[in-house]
Every structure is written in C-alpha cells, then in structure tokens.
Amino acid sequence: KLEILNKLHSNNKSHISEYFGITQDPISQDIMIIMPYYDFGDLIHYVSNYFYNICWQEKLEYLSKITTGLVHIHGVNIVHRDLHSGNIFFNSKNNPNVYLTDYYHNNSKCDVIIGDLGISKSSTESSDDNENYGIIPYMAPEIFLGQKYTKASDIYSFGMIMWELMTGRRPFWDQNHNTDLIIKICDGLRPPIITNAPEGYIELMKECWHFNPEKRPLAMEIYNKIKNMTYCEEWGKRTKIIESPDIGPVTINNSGAVYKSRPLSGMIQSAMSLRSSRSTKSIKLEIGK
Numbered sequence: 292k293l294e295i296l297n298k299l300h301s302n303n304k305s306h307i308s309e310y311f312g313i314t315q316d317p318i319s320q321d322i323m324i325i326m327p328y329y330d331f332g333d334l335i336h337y338v339s340n341y342f343y344n345i346c347w348q349e350k351l352e353y354l355s356k357i358t359t360g361l362v363h364i365h366g367v368n369i370v371h372r373d374l375h376s377g378n379i380f381f382n383s384k385n386n387p388n389v390y391l392t393d394y395y396h397n398n399s400k401c402d403v404i405i406g407d408l409g410i411s412k413s414s415t416e417s418s419d420d421n422e423n424y425g426i427i428p429y430m431a432p433e434i435f436l437g438q439k440y441t442k443a444s445d446i447y448s449f450g451m452i453m454w455e456l457m458t459g460r461r462p463f464w465d466q467n468h469n470t471d472l473i474i475k476i477c478d479g480l481r482p483p484i485i486t487n488a489p490e491g492y493i494e495l496m497k498e499c500w501h502f503n504p505e506k507r508p509l510a511m512e513i514y515n516k517i518k519n520m521t522y523c524e525e526w527g528k529r530t531k532i533i534e535s536p537d538i539g540p541v542t543i544n545n546s547g548a549v550y551k552s553r554p555l556s557g558m559i560q561s562a563m564s565l566r567s568s569r570s571t572k573s574i575k576l577e578i579g580k
Contacts, residue, residue, distance in 0.1 A: 306360035308380065308406035324407060331381035331401055334452070335461060335550075338376075339540040342459035347489055347530040350456045351521040353381075356403035358514040361449065364405070365442045365510050371408060372440045373552055374448035375429040376455050378407040422556045426549070428462040432477045433504055435559050443504035449513065450499025454482045457492070459539045467547030473562035474569075485537040489520045489530045 311325040331337050338345070357379060364371060371378075382402045423434060431447035434440060451462045462482045466472055472480075481500055484493055495516050501507050508516075524530060532538075 305363050306356045306402070306404050307363060308404045308408075310408075326406055329380035329382040329404060329406075331383055334376035334379040334381065334403075335455065337381040337401075338456060338459050342539050343532065343534065347532065348521060348524045351489065351517055351524055353403050354453065354456065355514065355517050355521060357405060357449070357452065358510055358517060360403075360405040361445060361510040362514055364408070365445070369408070370440050370442055371405070371445045371448075373407065373425055373429075374405070374445050374452070375426050375550075375552075376452055376461065377426075377550065377552075378405065379452065380404045380406050422554050423559060424552050424554055426552055427468040427472055427476070427555065428482075430476075430555075431504065432502055435473050435477050435562065437563070438504075441504060442510070443507045446499050446507040446510065446513070447501075447504075449510075450496050450507075451482070453492070453496040453499065457488055457496075458482075458486060458537070460541055461548070461550060464541060464548055465543075465545060467545070468549045469547070470558055470562035470565055473559060474566045477562075477566060486535060487530060487533060489524050491516060491520055 308326050311327075314323050314325060315321070316323065361371075361374075380403070382404060423430075425434075429448040429451045431444040434444060454462055463472060479502060481497075495508070495513065498506070498508050499513065
C-alpha cells in the first residue's frame with residue numbers, strides 16, 4: 292500500500308502526503324505512519340490559531356488544494372475513508388517539505404496536504420473488513436446504515452471540512468459522539484448554518500453532505516465550483532467575516548466529543564438496533580390510534 296500511495300504522490304505531487312514507512316508503539320501497540328513534518332500542524336489547529344486572520348479568499352484557496360488532492364486520489368480509484376480536519380496538514384512555504392505545485396493559486400500563506408491514507412482502499416476492491424474506523428461527525432450516514440465506503444463518502448466528509456473552515460469549529464463539537472448522534476445523523480441532522488459565506492458556498496456544502504450519495508458532487512465538480520468562488524472573491528466584492536459568539540474557536544471542552552479515529556462497528560450496530568426499535572414502536576403507536 293505504501294508503494295501505491297507514494298506512486299500517487301510522486302506522479303502528481305499535488306497536495307498528497309509522502310509516506311516513509313510504518314512503526315509500532317512498543318507500549319500501546321498502536322501502528323503509526325511515518326510521514327514528513329508539517330510545521331503548521333493540522334487543519335483544526337491552524338484554523339483555531341488564525342481563524343479571524345484567514346480571509347475567505349484564503350479559505351477557498353485551501354479548499355481548492357484539498358479538492359486537488361481528492362481529485363487525484365479518486366482519479367486512481369482510491370477512497371480515503373477517514374477524511375477529517377486531523378488528516379489535513381498545513382505547511383509554511385519556507386518549510387523544505389512543502390510542495391510548490393499548486394497549479395492555480397500561489398498566493399496563500401501555506402500549502403495544504405491530505406495525509407493519513409492508512410485505511411484507504413481501492414474503490415473497486417471488495418472489503419472484507421468487519422470494522423468501521425472513523426470520527427462520527429465526518430462519517431456519511433450510509434456507512435452507519437451498512438453500505439460500503441465510496442468516493443461519495445469522502446465527499447460527505449469534505450462537506451464537514453467546509454463547515455469547519457466556515458465556522459472555526461468542529462462539527463457537532465457540543466454533542467456527545469454516541470449512538471444518539473449516529474441516529475440523528477441518519478435521520479438528517481447536520482451542523483447549523485450560522486454565518487455568512489461567499490455566494491454558492493453554503494449550497495455546495497449542503498450538496499456534499501446530502502443524505503443520498505448519488506446526489507453529492509464529484510471531487511472535480513467541487514474543485515471547479517470552488518475555483519469560480521475564489522475568482523469572484525478575489526476580483527469581486529469580498530465576503531466579510533462577521534465576529535459572532537456562534538463562530539470562532541471554542542474553549543469549552545466536551546469530553547463526550549471524540550475527534551480521534553476509533554473502531555465504531557459495535558456502537559454503529561447498537562445505534563441501528565435502537566433506531567429500528569424506535570421506528571417499530573412508532574409504527575405500532577400510529578396503528579393503535
């Protein structure tokens with residue numbers, strides 16, 4: 292797998308991390324991927340540190356870079372399967388690890404790289420895995436409902452990243468990440484729209500997290516729309532970021548919100564059983580009226 296991922300990196304060098312190998316923690320036995328050091332850290336830490344200093348043009352350029360990487364990943368029929376803000380890395384342009392290969396935008400302060408493709412798989416590969424790993428807010432509802440990961444599942448995750456860049460907060464930061472949240476997501480719950488954004492941004496975000504995977508846009512379609520928004524933001528009327536209690540980094544620590552990829556199959560199974568039970572009871576109540 293490392294050979295495949297590095298081939299993808301070397302052929303395109305387009306916002307996809309290089310991988311040097313793997314190692315294992317002797318105490319926890321956790322398997323770890325060895326990759327370059329990116330000096331601005333991951334997306335959530337970068338946004339938390341600089342949220343009110345990042346204009347909308349920069350945000351759109353960052354999203355353009357993420358979609359460029361996603362286009363190449365999907366172009367070789369690989370599904371990331373664990374796309375979230377902890378796997379998007381920021382690198383300053385004076386860091387020797389940076390790849391100056393952004394074909395369309397070169398004005399932003401840093402480069403953006405998709406990393407941690409450790410559980411990625413070919414979209415044509417039949418998966419025998421019985422375990423689902425991930426972070427609940429970034430996982431598409433069809434995964435909870437027992438369907439396989441597809442490129443559209445990555446697009447759903449990208450929609451959550453769009454929300455995160457818009458608000459400076461992680462999706463569902465104020466809720467416990469448990470069976471109840473899984474059920475709510477399957478029933479249509481999405482993060483609230485609480486701030487302004489460039490024209491077309493919110494509509495695109497909603498398309499990305501559409502319940503029906505077939506109605507989500509392709510990575511290239513997203514790239515083209517974001518490229519157009521970036522042009523309008525640069526040459527037209529700029530969108531102001533209006534300070535509000537509803538946006539910006541939060542200092543409240545919710546221990547029930549888990550933003551680390553973890554095995555979730557047991558919790559998903561419990562959630563689906565509970566959801567089915569509630570649905571059955573609801574039908575019986577309707578019949579009994």
